[in-house]
Amino acid sequence: MNMFDFEANRHLSQGAPLAARMRPTSLDGILGQAHLTDKDSPLRKSIDAGRIPSFILWGPPGTGKTTLANLITSTSNFHLETISAVTSGVSELRKIISESKSRLGMSGQRTALFIDEIHRFNKAQQDAILPYVEDGTVTFIGATTENPSFEIISPLLSRCRVFTLKSLEIKDIVQILATSLEDSEKGLGKRNLKIEEGVFENIASLSGGDARWALNTLELAADSASVQGNDLLMSKSLLNEVIETKVLPHDKSGDKHYDTISAFI
Known part of the structure; x- marks a missing residue:
C-alpha cells in the first residue's frame, strides 16, 4: 500500500457510517452472541x-x-x-x-x-x-x-x-450506543452530545435487535441535534422525527414493525 492508498483508506474510514466505524475488533467485543x-x-x-x-x-x-x-x-x-x-x-x-x-x-x-x-x-x-x-x-x-x-x-x-446468531437484546443495543457516544476516535465522542434519558432505550426498542440500524439511527439523530449552550441536545422528540425518515426493521410478516412502534406510544 502506498501513501496515496493509505490516505484514501483513512478518509474512507472516517467517512464510513457509524455502524461500520464501530465494528468490534476482537471476538470478545461482540455482544449478544x-x-x-x-x-x-x-x-x-x-x-x-x-x-x-x-x-x-x-x-x-x-x-x-x-x-x-x-x-x-x-x-x-x-x-x-x-x-x-x-x-x-x-x-x-x-x-x-x-x-x-x-x-x-x-x-x-x-x-x-x-x-x-x-x-x-x-x-x-x-x-x-x-x-x-x-x-x-x-x-x-x-x-x-x-x-x-x-x-x-x-x-x-x-x-x-x-x-x-440471535437478535441482540435491548441491553446489548443500549451498551453499543453508549460506547459509540463515548468513543472519541471512531464514534461520536467529540460532538459534545447531551442525550435525553430514554433515547437509547427507545432506539434499542425500535431496532428489532439490529445493531447496524440502531447505530445509523443514532448517527442521523446526532446530525440533527439542536444546540443547547456548548452542547448538542438529542431529545426524544427529535428522535421521533428522525425515526419517521427511516424504514423500521421488520420481519416478512410485518409484525415486528407494529410491535416496536409502540415504544413511542
Whole structure:
C-alpha cells in the first residue's frame, strides 16, 4: 500500500457510517452472541485451536455475521476473500479458486471464502463451490438471513456447520450506543452530545435487535441535534422525527414493525 492508498483508506474510514466505524475488533467485543464467542463455546475452541471448519452464519440483519467472519479468519491466519452473492457469479468464483490453489502451493496459506447473502446464489452457483470445499481448497463461510435448510443445497449444507446468531437484546443495543457516544476516535465522542434519558432505550426498542440500524439511527439523530449552550441536545422528540425518515426493521410478516412502534406510544 502506498501513501496515496493509505490516505484514501483513512478518509474512507472516517467517512464510513457509524455502524461500520464501530465494528468490534476482537471476538470478545461482540455482544449478544456469547453462545458462539465465549471461550468455552465449540466455535471459539475451534478458532483458538486454529481449526476452522466450513460453516454458515444464520441470523437476522445487524447481528454481527460479517464482523464475526472477518474476526475468525483474521485470528486464524487465513487469507480472506469476500464476495456478495448479489453481485458476484461463477467467473469470479473460478478466479478466487485459482488464486487460492496458487497461494496454498506457494506459501501454504489457506483461503477462507466468505459469501455474504449466500441464499442469493442459485443451485448452479452453489454447485460450483462444492468440489473446492470438499477437497479443502477453500474454507467456506456463508452468511444468510434465511433458513439454510431451505436455501442451501443439501450437498453443500452437509459439509458445513451452521451457527445461529440471535437478535441482540435491548441491553446489548443500549451498551453499543453508549460506547459509540463515548468513543472519541471512531464514534461520536467529540460532538459534545447531551442525550435525553430514554433515547437509547427507545432506539434499542425500535431496532428489532439490529445493531447496524440502531447505530445509523443514532448517527442521523446526532446530525440533527439542536444546540443547547456548548452542547448538542438529542431529545426524544427529535428522535421521533428522525425515526419517521427511516424504514423500521421488520420481519416478512410485518409484525415486528407494529410491535416496536409502540415504544413511542
